[in-house]
Amino acid sequence: MTKLIYISLPVADLNASMAFYKALGFGQNPQFSDETGACMVWSESIYVMLITHAKWRTLTQRPFPPAGTAKMMLTLAMDSRDAVDAMNRAAAAHGGQADVNLPEDMGFMYTRDLADPDGHMWGMCWMDPAAMTPANQD
Incomplete structure (x- = not known):
């Protein structure tokens, strides 16, 4: 099996974050994207999961790091x-x-x-x- 990495990042504004990562050259996998998160593709083995804060809270209750x-x-x-x-x-x-x-x-x-x-x-x-x-x- 090919080894992959999925990096999950909590984001405040999903649309703005999607636009940012697209501007950097990431593609989007619509199959794994919805209104709570977006799968952004860097390569065949590197994926960044942008996840709304509300969805992130279903994954963990650990606090967000302080700004800065x-x-x-x-x-x-x-x-x-x-x-x-x-x-x-x-x-x-x-x-x-x-x-x-x-x-x-x-x-x-x-x-x-x-x-x-x-x-x-x-x-x-x-x-x-x-x-x-x-x-x-x-």
Whole structure:
């Protein structure tokens, strides 16, 4: 069986969050979407489930993190430095925040971090394939 990851995120405004993730390049799977949640597709193995606060409460009663705090950050590998920059521009233009942390440019690796409209943090990372030698691929 193919291994998949489903990332569930509580969102205050489902339509705004769907528009945000579509602007970043995610597709939507209507088969797993309704008025309480949307399945946003990044790849054949990565899915983000955007869930209204009311629906989220049927899953857990744990408190939402206070605004401005971070519990985790997920990072997506991008095809190029330009794709990393484009993702940050799209985040800023569609209700999110670009560069929530300082960008990092190590030559062989380039990262920039963004937050969605609910403050969920995402890292965007490009790594030069030529820098990936067998010794550092383990």
